[in-house]
Amino acid sequence: MDHRAQLVLVCLSVLVFVGCVQPYQKIETGSDQAAVVAHLGPPKETYNLPGGGKRLMWPTQPMGSTTIAVDIDASGKVVSSRQVLQENEFYRAEVGKWTHDDVLMNFGRPFETSYFPLMKREVWSYRYQENNIQHMLFHFYFDDQGILRQTQKAPDPARDPSLRGRF
Template structure:
């Protein structure tokens, strides 16, 4: 088994552990979409307690089921103000990241949209806090999305880079 297969298995295992059944683990989005219109209790019964919960602007709530730190997916269950599921989807996507507006979005916006980052760092010379999320760029390439925040917590830069975890040419013994 190569390293890529090992990491893919780890990601699938993380999803499986967060899921109530093997069927749910292999198809979380269709399983979640089938629950649209159901109360939060039905989602919790199927997927378990969400590791992260955030308020939404419309009075609803977003539950997040991340597969980080090694997974490339976070599943979001969005509820309306009455507690009914209105959306269930994978949100670590190129299109979702593109919705973050440089100069306007805040750390709180990013947190409430994508959840806790896989990794954080502080770049002293830039004076920027950086949050990184593992994902598949364009649904294909293992990548990291980086958000650079200024001292006021405003997004000042976004950057996509290859995920070094999948760099098969890198040999750490050199």
């Protein structure tokens, strides 16, 4: 392979890699809130954090599987940014301690809510991709006082034709 062909392959590889960078990964810690909004657009959800900060969120629910969360401190600077609809984030939820408000602040609004009267449980559901491959649902079960009592993950029947009609 000649030098020119190798250069073209390297350039294409770099372009593919750069195309994989997610929008939240381009947000630098210490950036101004206005710069984040200019980059991502106005947030769809905003939650107050302890200490006077805010969590800004850009969900793609109901059919999307990502929610970008950017934490801003009281002075308006970025503290962190991440995609929160993923397993390692969901497993931070503390059964018996977290409430509706904790789940909202950490994951945003669910794409669907249900109530199961025999269980006396309200269920909030979020779409996500497990390992960036498998389309899944993560469910949070709350008691009548709004306390998290159980979590569960399941395949997303809307994204897997072989499961349609089974759930």
